[in-house]
Amino acid sequence: MIRIYYVYIFLTALISCSILVPYAARLAIKVGGVDQPDERKVHSHGTPRLGGVAVFCSVLFSVIFFCGINQQTKGFLVGAIIIFLTGLADDLVRLTPRQKLIGELLAVGQAVLLGGIRVNDLGTPFGFGPIELGFFAIPFTIFAIVGLVNAINLLDGMDGLAGGVCAIACISFAVISFTSSNHVLSPLVIALLGSIIGFLLYNHYPAHIFLGDSGSLLLGYCMGIFSVFLATGSKTAVSPYLPLIILGVPILDTLVVMINRRRYGRKLFQPDKTHLHHRLLGLGISHKLTVLIVVGISYLFSVIAIFGRELGDGTLITLLLVTGLTVYGLLYGMTRKGWFGRIYLYSDQALRTSYHFRYLVRLTGWLLLVIKYLLGAVFLMPLLLPGEVILKCATLLLMAAAASAAVYLMRREWRERLLVGNIYLFGGVAIFALENFGRQINLFGVALHYVSHGIFLALLICAGSKIFIRKRASLLIVSPFDYLLMLIVLSAPLIPLSFTTQFHLLTVTAKTVIFLAGTKLVLKKQLHFAAAGVQAKEMAAVSLDGSSIEQTKTAG
Known part of the structure; x- marks a missing residue:
């Protein structure tokens, strides 16, 4: 019966989100929640950006009707409401970075303090015993989750990108939570997965609606809370470094971008076009194929996490570093050293009409x-x-x-x-x-x-x-x-x-x-x-x- 229960949650979230998305798009047009193109963005026409409304409502509906509400779930829901309202305000009236950060800290702080959601140790990465956080457990957890919120928010720069990466992460969280008997995380992650898939039906290129900050901040918040749930709420031991591998793409991308901004004397939170997807676009790769490549890299990290879930902490950190350095090393060689030249898959031509795809068909x-x-x-x-x-x-x-x-x-x-x-x-x-x-x-x-x-x-x-x-x-x-x-x-x-x-x-x-x-x-x-x-x-x-x-x- 437990599997039918999860199916009910998934289908409820998927169907409710797919029904709500068109209404959210109409609401966005009425209240002015439309994202206009500029020199930093890749879309060419105004697009509604209140898709997060549909995602939030479908997740909330599924959790309230199907999930047991314990103290941790209460903390999660309170924080989700605050982070969603923060993003919604930014979509409608444009908050300053400081105001948005305050909303993020309030949301995550409520979840950590009210729900008791925190990381108490960092495992045994060096083989000398667990690294206990003690007094720093609460501030460290808040800092880590807020960092993930902003990492996902920064990743949301192309049609279907943030949703696709988070969907892959949700599948990984679901698999590991099932195998580790984490009954608090499993229904929550299934509800979010169904909502994301329902939203992606309208968000693939060319997108009819965007997540907006209400959606991207909510996804980042969920990824952070789910990471803590996975590391601390499982009946069998789960390494705290597994979530880092699952979310390797947004984490590494944010770190690389921040390092480059500091290196060249730019402000850390000043928007630019140095993210992974921007670099791939700069190689001449089309919009759709760029999204597929980034989601494919995320899939690679998730496979490593699932099949390596019983490995030691030090081994997992090594896998994360080796995979990340390999991916970004290839990207650096292609963009700075000119390896392979330019790929020339321009203007989002249908993938099936490209020369490369026709050659693949012959093979x-x-x-x-x-x-x-x-x-x-x-x-x-x-x-x-x-x-x-x-x-x-x-x-x-x-x-x-x-x-x-x-x-x-x-x-x-x-x-x-x-x-x-x-x-x-x-x-x-x-x-x-x-x-x-x-x-x-x-x-x-x-x-x-x-x-x-x-x-x-x-x-x-x-x-x-x-x-x-x-x-x-x-x-x-x-x-x-x-x-x-x-x-x-x-x-x-x-x-x-x-x-x-x-x-x-x-x-x-x-x-x-x-x-x-x-x-x-x-x-x-x-x-x-x-x-x-x-x-x-x-x-x-x-x-x-x-x-x-x-x-x-x-x-x-």
């Missing part, structure tokens, strides 16, 4: 061949299982084949459906057997189910790339049979946890979805070739009949 011809070999490996791997398991699987498949043969004799036009159904059945049985009986079998010193993980990861990358690049998503579900299969597969998370854990059904479900996608791609191509061959034969037959008739007429 995807090899992906289908790789997918075939990977599917073949899935079919062959069960042969490595114990003999009694193979015998049980073979018995089940032979019974299915016999039933299919009987149906085929009665309805020959069902040949294609029966073939597809048997392939799906064989793959599902193979995946289930590998997950439940392959954990004691080794292949070249590696557990068989880990080899299976690698194969399905490669299959996911290849099939996903093929679907995205060649726009094949419409081929995945085309018949009632496909809908039925997908419904059966996706119903697995609703089964009681004890049963799913016993038979590893969640892993089986994920791999089955990947298998179905790869199989669909291959079958569609094979059926296309078969249809082309039949058509060619029919045309040849017609041509032959026509020539024979003509010869008969000539002889007559």
Whole structure:
């Protein structure tokens, strides 16, 4: 039931935000909350900037109706209201930096003092024991959260950028909070994720509405509070440096910008065009691709955090520094040293019409061949299982084949459906057997189910790339049979946890979805070739009949 509860929160936030955004845009036009272009901004026409109103209302609605309100949640909500009103005032009447900072300090201070949200130690980054903050715990927490608020606010300079980075961060927070049994953070982060996705439906390039400071300050506030929740509210230990990795893009970008401003004698809070996204735009990269690159870098940091969540504090800091230095080192080389020249993806041309994308499409011809070999490996791997398991699987498949043969004799036009159904059945049985009986079998010193993980990861990358690049998503579900299969597969998370854990059904479900996608791609191509061959034969037959008739007429 806990998973259905999270689904309710997510859908409520997403739907309510997507409904409220158009009304927020109309309100912005009426009250003068419209962002006009200038020399520092990248948009070319006036755009409503009260999208934060829709995000805030949908988050508040979801939290009040679905989340338990304890003292920490009360502190979070009080601070959220103050930070939202501060941003809203800035959107409408333009606060000075000092006034905005006072509002941020009031909001974060309320959350920290009222909700008891604070970081008490900095872990053991040097291996000499935890670094206790003691008296400095409260001021340090306030300073860190306010810093994140401004980092996200500074990142909000392109359509979909701040929302995309925060959505990736929310997914990471959700995954780690689930695995660490953090029941305070999980519903809050799910509510924010649903709201962000609902807003991004209108905020992708070219945006119909902006977050505004009411939205960007709220997102930064949530990222800061969620970071403290993750580090201090989990039942299993979570490193305080994991949130730094998850939010590596806005944190490192702000630090680099501040260092450069100090280096060249400019004011620290004076707006300029030295942020990561501005530098990418300066290389000639389009607006949309710039956003994708920055969100992709954020995704990289999040993957590192999720898979490295059990690493030590010192190792996590090293990963953050190495990844950050690599990313910004490449950027420095491209902008200052002229590496690769200019990329020339100008004026936000549709990505699919660019030369680089067309070249990528040609390369995807090899992906289908790789997918075939990977599917073949899935079919062959069960042969490595114990003999009694193979015998049980073979018995089940032979019974299915016999039933299919009987149906085929009665309805020959069902040949294609029966073939597809048997392939799906064989793959599902193979995946289930590998997950439940392959954990004691080794292949070249590696557990068989880990080899299976690698194969399905490669299959996911290849099939996903093929679907995205060649726009094949419409081929995945085309018949009632496909809908039925997908419904059966996706119903697995609703089964009681004890049963799913016993038979590893969640892993089986994920791999089955990947298998179905790869199989669909291959079958569609094979059926296309078969249809082309039949058509060619029919045309040849017609041509032959026509020539024979003509010869008969000539002889007559």
